[in-house]
Amino acid sequence: MKLAMAYFYPGHEEKIPLSLQLGVDRAVINVCSQKTPLPDEGWDFGPLREKAASFQRAGIKPEVIEGPTPLERTKLGLPGRDREIETFIRLLEVMDELDIRTLCYNWMPVIGWFRSRTQIPARGGAAVTGYCHKDMEDAPLTEFGVVTEERLWDSLRYFLSAVIPEAQRRGIRLAVHPDDPPVRSLRGISRILISPEALMKVTELYPSECSGITMCQGSFAAMGADVPGAVRMFAEKKKIFFSHFRDIRGTAEDFRETFHDDGQTDMYRCMKLYYEYGLDCCIRPDHVPAMPGETNDHPGYSVLGNLFAVGYMKGLMEAAQKETK
Ligand SMILES: [Mn+2]
Incomplete structure (x- = not known):
C-alpha cells in the first residue's frame, strides 16, 4: 500500500514539509470543488499542471485526483452533460501526461459529502463531524426537486459508457466513492451508493479493469457493513483502487467520526487484508479530528489530526506487512 496525504484546500501546501518529515511522499490532489460549473470558455488545465509540478519539485508524487472537473449536469442527467463528459475525458488525457493513474469520483449531485454537525466534542475535547437524520427533518427540497434513484443510475450508466473506454485507453483507474x-x-x-452491493453494481454496469471503487472505510462502517468483509469482497474481484482510512461510531442515520483508534471497526484487520490481497494502491487518512489551536475551517481536514493518523497507519502497515510475509 502506498501512503498518501490529501491536499484539497488553498494553503494546504504548507503540509508538504510535515508530510516529508513523516516520510509520506505521495499526494492526493483535486481539480476543483465539484460544485463549480463548467466555464463557457472551457476548463483550464494549467493550474492542475502547475499544482502537479509544484509537488514533484518538493519531492512528492501526485498519485490520485480526488475531485475531478465538474460533473453536476452529468449526475443529474441534464443538458450540458456531454460537454462535461468531453472535459472529463480531456482530464484523463492530462492525467496520463502527468502520470497520475487513479481518479476518485462520486455520484452525489447537489449535496456532496455532508455533515449536519461539525463541532462534536470527541476524546479530550477534539472536534469531530457527525450526521444525524433528525437534524434534517425540516430541511426543504433543493431547487432540483425530487431526484429519483432511477435517474441517478441512468445518468451513471451513461457516464460510464462514455468515459470507461477512454480510461482504458489511457490506463487510468476510476474509483467511485x-x-x-x-x-x-x-x-x-x-x-x-449506500451499500456494498450498490458499489459492486457500479463495477458491473460497464465491466472493465479500469472501473472500481474507493474503499472509504468510514462510509462502509456507516452503512452498517462488515468492513473487513467488504474489503475482502472487493479485493477478491480486484476492485479496490484507492482506500480512505477512517472510522466512526453509530449508524447511517446517526453517527460521529472518531480518532482512527477509537471507532467501531477493526482497523488492523482491514489493513492486514490489503496486504494479504497484495494491493498496491494509495491509502490516505480520511477525515481527522480538529485538535488544540486549530480553527476547524475545513472540518475533517485540519492538519494536526493527520500526525496521529499517519503514525497510527504506519504502525499498522508495518505490522501487516511483517505478518503477511
Ligand atoms: Mn471517504
Whole structure:
C-alpha cells in the first residue's frame, strides 16, 4: 500500500514539509470543488499542471485526483452533460501526461459529502463531524426537486459508457466513492451508493479493469457493513483502487467520526487484508479530528489530526506487512 496525504484546500501546501518529515511522499490532489460549473470558455488545465509540478519539485508524487472537473449536469442527467463528459475525458488525457493513474469520483449531485454537525466534542475535547437524520427533518427540497434513484443510475450508466473506454485507453483507474452519509435521500436528492452491493453494481454496469471503487472505510462502517468483509469482497474481484482510512461510531442515520483508534471497526484487520490481497494502491487518512489551536475551517481536514493518523497507519502497515510475509 502506498501512503498518501490529501491536499484539497488553498494553503494546504504548507503540509508538504510535515508530510516529508513523516516520510509520506505521495499526494492526493483535486481539480476543483465539484460544485463549480463548467466555464463557457472551457476548463483550464494549467493550474492542475502547475499544482502537479509544484509537488514533484518538493519531492512528492501526485498519485490520485480526488475531485475531478465538474460533473453536476452529468449526475443529474441534464443538458450540458456531454460537454462535461468531453472535459472529463480531456482530464484523463492530462492525467496520463502527468502520470497520475487513479481518479476518485462520486455520484452525489447537489449535496456532496455532508455533515449536519461539525463541532462534536470527541476524546479530550477534539472536534469531530457527525450526521444525524433528525437534524434534517425540516430541511426543504433543493431547487432540483425530487431526484429519483432511477435517474441517478441512468445518468451513471451513461457516464460510464462514455468515459470507461477512454480510461482504458489511457490506463487510468476510476474509483467511485460511496455516498456519505449513506442515507436514502437528502432534501429530495436520492442517494444510490449506500451499500456494498450498490458499489459492486457500479463495477458491473460497464465491466472493465479500469472501473472500481474507493474503499472509504468510514462510509462502509456507516452503512452498517462488515468492513473487513467488504474489503475482502472487493479485493477478491480486484476492485479496490484507492482506500480512505477512517472510522466512526453509530449508524447511517446517526453517527460521529472518531480518532482512527477509537471507532467501531477493526482497523488492523482491514489493513492486514490489503496486504494479504497484495494491493498496491494509495491509502490516505480520511477525515481527522480538529485538535488544540486549530480553527476547524475545513472540518475533517485540519492538519494536526493527520500526525496521529499517519503514525497510527504506519504502525499498522508495518505490522501487516511483517505478518503477511
Ligand atoms: Mn471517504
